[in-house]
Amino acid sequence: MKARRFIVFAGLLFLLAYGVWPNARRTQAASDPPKAGPAEWTLLFYLDADNDLENAQMNDLKEMIAAGSTKDVNIVVLADRHPNGDGRKYSNGAVANLKNWTSAKLLFVEKGNLHEIADWGEADMGDPATLKKFLQTAKQFPAKHYGVIFGDHGLGWPGACSDESNGDNMLTTQEIGAVLTEASTSLGKFELIGFDACLMANLEVAKSVAPAGHVMVASEELEPGDGWNYTPLLQSLARNPKISGAELGRLIVDTYSDYFAKSPDEGTQQEGDGITLSVISLDQLTALEKAVSDLGINNQAALTKAEERAFNKIARARSKAEEYGSNGEGDAGTQQFDLHNLAQNLKREPPDSPVVKAVDAVETAMKNVVLYNKHGRGRPNASGLSIFFPAEKNTLTEKQGKIAYPQTAFSLSAKWLPFLSVYTGADAADKAAPEVANVETTDTELDSDDVAVITTKVKADDIDDVRFVLVRVEDGEQTFLGALPSEPDDKGVVKESWDGEWFTIGDSKKELICPITRFEAINDAEDTYWVVVPAEVRFKGTDHWFRVSLYFNTDFNDEAVTGDFVYAFENTRMGPRQIDLEAGDDLRPVYEVFDKQGKHHFEASDNKEDIFHLTGTADIKVGRGPVDPGTYQIGFVVTDLAGNETRRFTEVKLD
16 A cells, blocks of 8 residues: 555655646556656557547457557557447547547557556647647657557548548648647657558658658558557557667568458458558658759649640549548549559650659659558559549649648749649630440340440540449439449440340348449459448447448459448548448448439438348459339430530330
8 A cells, every 4th residue: 555655655646747747637546657767669559530530440449459568669648539329430439548538649559558648638639739849748658759649530631630520620731741740849850650540551641640650650541440450569569668669660561561461361361452551761761852843844744735735644644543531422532642653654655755864863762762662452552642633623722721832832942832733724625525326226225135336426535434224214313323334435336235134232132222432443354443422321129221332343344243342431521431331230222313403312212122131241243233114314424524414315224
C-alpha cells in the first residue's frame, strides 16, 4: 500500500513539473508510469475515433495493449471517442482497464493495461491546436527516435482525421505538415510519419509533411477497417528496437500484408486483394518533385504546340492509369492516380519527345523515393505513390473540406498545377460529342434460346470508353441494369451479343440481377477486372438501409462471369469507410432509375425476393443469370477523352 501511494504521489509531481495538470481534467485513476531514461522509440498515436471508425480504432488500441510498451519502446496515444454506441460503427465498450469514455484521453499503453495520463474533455481532433498539444507531450517520453501515426479517415491531399462531434472538422495536409514541422524543431525530425487511413500515400501529402520527417508510411488505396496489424508490429519492434524508420516502415507493411495473406478466414484473404501500403523516403522527395514539375512543364508545352493531339495522348494515359478510391456512385472518384503507372502510360505514347525524358526522370526518382511497397492482386499497378490529376476545371479549383488543391504545399512549389490548369481548360473547351451510328440488332424479340447481335459504329480518334448497356423499360421508367466494357474494331464497328442474361450478385441460395457500374481492367490478356456494384445493407436486428459500394475481383470470358467479393465501403461525408458484412445482414442491389421526365434517382426493391440474407461474405459472388421477361433498351454509351458522351439504344423484347 505504501509503495502504491508513493508511485501515485510521484506521478502527480511529474505532471506538475511538466505543466499537464493545469490544462487537463483528471480522473482519480490517472497516473504516469515512471520512466528510467531515453528509450529507443516513442510512438505517438493520434487516434481520432470520434466518428464512425470508433469501433475499428478501439480494436487497434486493444492490439497495441496486447503488445504494450517496453523499456525501449514507448506507446503514447491520444484517443478521442464518440458518444454513440451501435456496436458496428461505434462502441460504448471498455478498453482494457478503462470503462467507456466519450472524451479525448491521453494514454500510456502497457501490456494488458492503459495508464491514463490526462482527460482533455471534448477535444476537436480536426483542430491543429489539438495535434500541437499532443505532440508537446512527447517530451515526457524522451527517445532517440520519434514516430507519429494518424489513425482515422483519410482523403489524400484534402486531409485526414475527421471529428464528428465537431462538425466533421478535419485536419488539412497543410495543417498536419505545419504542426509536425514546428514540433520537429524541438524533437528533431520524426523518424516515421504514418497514416493508418485511406488514400494518404499521395505525392501532395508527402510534400506537406516532408520538412518534418524522414519516412512516411501510407496507402494509395482505401484501407480495410481492420487497418494496420499492431500486435505483431509492436512485438517485432520490441524484439529489435534499434531499427531505423525505414526498417520500421517495412515491418508495418509486412505485418499489414501478412494479416490478410496468412489469415485462415477466406473473406479476410479476399480483402487483401485490394490493399496497398508503401514506405516513402521524405528525404529523397525533392528530386521527385523536380521531375514531376518537369513532366508538367513538358506536358503543358506539348498542349500549347498541338493541343488536340497532345490532349488526346495525355488524356488516354490518364484514363488507363490505376485510380484509387473509386466507387459505384457514378462519379469521378478521387482522381488520384498511381504516379509511376501514369508516367509509364505517357512514355508509351508521349505527346511530345521531351516528355519521354521527363518520364525517365520521374521513374528514376520514384526508385529512390519508394523504399518498399506491397499491394494486392486487384491493385497490380500500385507503385507506392499517387498524384492528383482531375479532368474538370471546377474539381481542380473547388474546396474539398477546408482546402482547395491550389493551396497545397505541392501546388505552391511545383509546376504540376499550371499544367493541370491548361489541361482542364482544354478538356472544358472540347464539347463535341462522339459520332455514333444508330444501333442495330439481329433480333428484336428474344426467346429463351435466341442470341441477338447488337452493333453500331463510332467515328472519332479520341474515344476513351465504350460500354455495352442494358436498360429495363417498364411503365414509362427506365432502370439502368449496368454496363459491360466493349471496344470498337479497326473500322470503328462495335459488336456485342445478348442472350437474355446479365450480371448477378448472389450467395449459395439466391442470385439477383445487379448493375455493375465501374470496371477497371486488371489484366487485359486474362479479362480480369476490378468492378464495383452499388448496393444497400441492413445490419442484423436493425431497420435502417444504407448505401455501400461492393468491390469484386472478377474474371470475364465468353462462357461465364465469375468473381470473388473483396470488401464493402460506405462513402460517408467524412471519407470512405469499410463496412464489415456479417451473417444475418441483408443486402440488396441499387439501381439508377429515370422517370418519364428524364429525372433520375436511385432505387432498391423492398420485395423479399430481391433481398438476400447473408450467411457469410465468402458466399457473395458475381455471376450471370437470366433477366425477367419484358422490354429492354440495349445499346452503347460512348465517351470521349474530354468526357463527352453519346448514347445509342435499340429496343428488344424478351419473352
